[in-house]
Amino acid sequence: MAAIFDPGPAKKTNQSAEDSDYAASITSSLDGLRNALEQTTLLSAGTAATHPSEVLRIKSIHQISDYLIPRLSNLNxxxxxxxxxxxxxxxxxxxxxxxxxxxxxxxxxxxxxxxxxxxxxxxxxxxxxxxxxxxxxxxxxxxxxxxxxxxxxxxxxxxxxxxxxxxxxxxxxxxxxxxxxxxxxxxxxxxxxxxxxxxxxxxxxxxxxxxxxxxxxxxxxxxxxxxxxxxxxxxxxxxxxxxxxxxxxxxxxxxxxxxxxxxxxxxxxxxxxxxxxxxxxxxxxxxxxxDAQERQRIAAQTLDGALKRTTADVGELLAELRDQHQQLEDLTQDVEHRFGLALKRATDALNDGALLRGEILTRWQDFVGTGDLLRGIEGAVGRVRDRIGSFFSGKPPAERRVEQAIETGLHTIFVSEITSACKDTELVWKNTPTGQALLENLPAAGPAADLEERAATCIREWQNDVLSMIRQEGSGKRKSARIAAIGVNSVAVILMVVVFASTAGLTGIELGIAGGSAVVGQKLLEAIFGEDAVRRMAAKARTMLHNRAKELISNSSSKYLDTIETNEQPEIISQLTTFVRSQGQKGQHS
CATH class of the missing domain: 3.40.50.300 (P-loop containing nucleotide triphosphate hydrolases)
Known part of the structure; x- marks a missing residue:
């Protein structure tokens, strides 16, 4: 980079108009650079004022404020x-x-x-x-x-x-x-x-x-x-x-x-x-x-050297900011991947039949009954409906126990996957300098304190979604009467079980019990809504659950992504890049 002002012995003591315009342009650029540096956050430095990067940043700010701008304002x-x-x-x-x-x-x-x-x-x-x-x-x-x-x-x-x-x-x-x-x-x-x-x-x-x-x-x-x-x-x-x-x-x-x-x-x-x-x-x-001329020569020489040095220092800070930006991008991708994996695992657990094992399977069997009811499935569908209707008369709400078992199963899956994703994310962060700095800015480690409550709310909202869909689909008189004979909550529970009744994860006796039991519910739903409608409703219910789960998991990942975003500084990187490039170009053309 050539000198800003010619420090040679023939230089006049008054700045030329060209020099003044150039000085004004550089001053404006330096003022913007100073503002950018004041807002710069170097995660590697943390809060240590003695960290080399922080020392360099402060030095550059002082160099601009204490010397470059004042001297540019008047070389004399x-x-x-x-x-x-x-x-x-x-x-x-x-x-x-x-x-x-x-x-x-x-x-x-x-x-x-x-x-x-x-x-x-x-x-x-x-x-x-x-x-x-x-x-x-x-x-x-x-x-x-x-x-x-x-x-x-x-x-x-x-x-x-x-x-x-x-x-x-x-x-x-x-x-x-x-x-x-x-x-x-x-x-x-x-x-x-x-x-x-x-x-x-x-x-x-x-x-x-x-x-x-x-x-x-x-x-x-x-x-x-x-x-x-x-x-x-x-x-x-x-x-x-x-x-x-x-x-x-x-x-x-x-x-x-x-x-x-x-x-x-x-x-x-x-x-x-x-x-x-x-x-x-x-x-x-x-x-x-x-000797005014010699004083001006020394001032111009020092000014030029200080500007070159500041440009080099800013270039060094820029390199660190770019590296920091890349690390933040990598951490962002890791968060998105890990919580995306949590969603996939949760979705797989919903679709592979595993949810119908254990408590849900037991409560479902209590709900639909066994023996005569399953054997009577070949008879009139109305008879099956009557049997299920009479099952509720004067007896505890078995459909609520199935619903609670579904809530518990979903809740366990969601909380477990989100907790694992939080722990894995924080482990990755602990192994990188940038991640360590980000951890200090997290509201709290691990999943949110109210995760269990939020997961329960998510499941209840999905169940309400299903109820709303059933009411909408059963709005006709005939359908309404058939739903009323069983109860809208019972119909909702049956639809939920049909949603989870994939046989992909079930074998042996589980396959016979869960699969056969689900047929009972599906035949009943088809009698009320029709075969195509049941297929559509099951697909829609599955999609709604997936979206609710996605929202819950996304909200859980947001504290990590928000912390990263808070420390991203694309505008500052752009400003520093523009300054360094402009000074390099001036040096090449001088």
Whole structure:
């Protein structure tokens, strides 16, 4: 990707109309990207703010808010130079010494710098007093004794106007990059990412530490101007340490000529480094502040590097989101398959004759009777109907016991299959990182607490469906009379048994008893409604039961599918994809 603005020496200090239009376009794109990132959920990160993916997401948001958008709004705004470094490296002492004023509190107590201190020329107050940069940090000002109390708390930046700071540049004393405070470490990284240039302070003892070089490597990748201060160098060590540090800087794409060495010296009465040891650094800062063209070049270079880095970071987040989306799709398919299997198993149990075993078969036999009734099936159908009618006269409601047995059998099948499907689904989720995160968002593990009640309601509603169908089919006078002779509930029970009287799952004596008994009921129904009507009614009743079961099982799977859907982010993936592609295309055509 080519530079957004030409950082070359011939660049004019005023942005061209073309640059302004381009900046406005990029700003709009970045604003949308920031909103998308703020709404992004990375399931792998969970609630851990220190997870690498979450750190990258927050970093990208801050990079956009703290630096990219503010700098795009005006390339000529004063430069922000962040003074960063390790614990005890002497950052605050260096800032105070450069300005010959107690701007920052320096102390042996760690961490010293709890609130970042931003020193700027009074003429530049307007640039830093509003929320143009570091918008989530509240501006505070304090003098004298108030300054110490102001360094407590977080979410603030201490503004310190000082005429010794040359106009056109500001110095920000940041917390330690390796502070014992996690908040301070995060804030230090945020401030460094918001800088136009770094003044990075290290010591002879710690210049090769891993953490500083992680940050300096990032600075090299982003093409940030870095002025390194090697502080407290023991006598005679300069000849060995300085060349090694310059070599490391060059290897990390940083300018080795921007190295300033300060020997181990005694501080003066004010706690400042003697002026002669910071003079070269002070002159460099003053020279940069007085050269508007060079300031703009540095700003453009850092801006371009920050945009490239942000694009790469967003690309990394996008890859993770796409992988997360695929995992969610896989889990969705698994839920649909497993609960679809539950429906199939339930349907198979309804159709294979197994439901007529056990209690239902016994109650059905009580209902229709045996012996004479079965032998009399060859006689007039009216005689059979009379026998069944007389069976009810003055006797307990046997048809209700059959109905209850059917309810119990169906209830057992539905609850068992749904419970198994829930357990299997959650087991799959426990074995995937994304699934584990989803489990934490489930309303409750396992089937719904009211599953048994819902299953019972489902069965009762189907039974009502059957009753309604019988009343509708038997609306004629003759049919109504025949139904009344037996009872509509009895007719409904007979139809239910006919629905389940498939012989596919029955053998031996079960086949003879259940199959023969079902013939009794079917012949009776045919006498009332006609053969074609009974066949149609049985098929319709079976379909209605299937639909009720499907609805019950679908409702049971919805909590899993809803949890997945809540975490799907297709629009955010689309926004991130558009941004990354647009920046890649601009780079190709530049």
């Amino acid at each position: 705004a004063p430069l922000l130079a962040v003074v960063g470094g390790s614990t005890g490296s002497g950052k605050s002492t260096l800032v105070n010494s450069l300005l010959q004023d107690q701007i920052s509190i320096s102390s042996a107590v760690r961490p010293t710098t709890r609130v970042p201190v931003l020193a700027h020329n009074p003429a530049d107050t307007a640039w830093f007093d509003d929320q143009r940069i570091l918008p989530d940090l509240r501006r505070v000002q304090a003098e004298g004794a108030e300054r110490a109390s102001t360094t407590a708390g977080k979410g603030k930046v201490l503004l310190t106007p000082n005429s010794r700071v040359p106009a056109g540049i500001a110095l920000l004393d940041a917390p330690d990059i390796d502070s014992i405070s996690e908040d301070n470490r995060a804030l230090s990284a945020q401030l460094l990412n918001a800088a136009d240039l770094w003044i990075f302070v290290t010591t002879a003892n710690r210049y090769a530490d891993a953490l500083p070089w992680e940050l300096l490597t990032e600075a090299g990748v982003r093409d940030i101007t870095v002025f390194v201060v090697l502080n407290r160098v023991p006598p005679g060590a300069d000849a060995e340490i300085a060349p090694d540090l310059r070599r490391l800087l060059a290897e990390h794409q940083l300018d080795p000529s921007r190295l300033h060495v300060i020997p181990e010296v005694v501080l003066d009465a004010n706690g400042f480094i003697p002026a002669e040891f910071v003079q070269d650094l002070r002159l460099w800062i003053e020279s940069l502040a007085s």
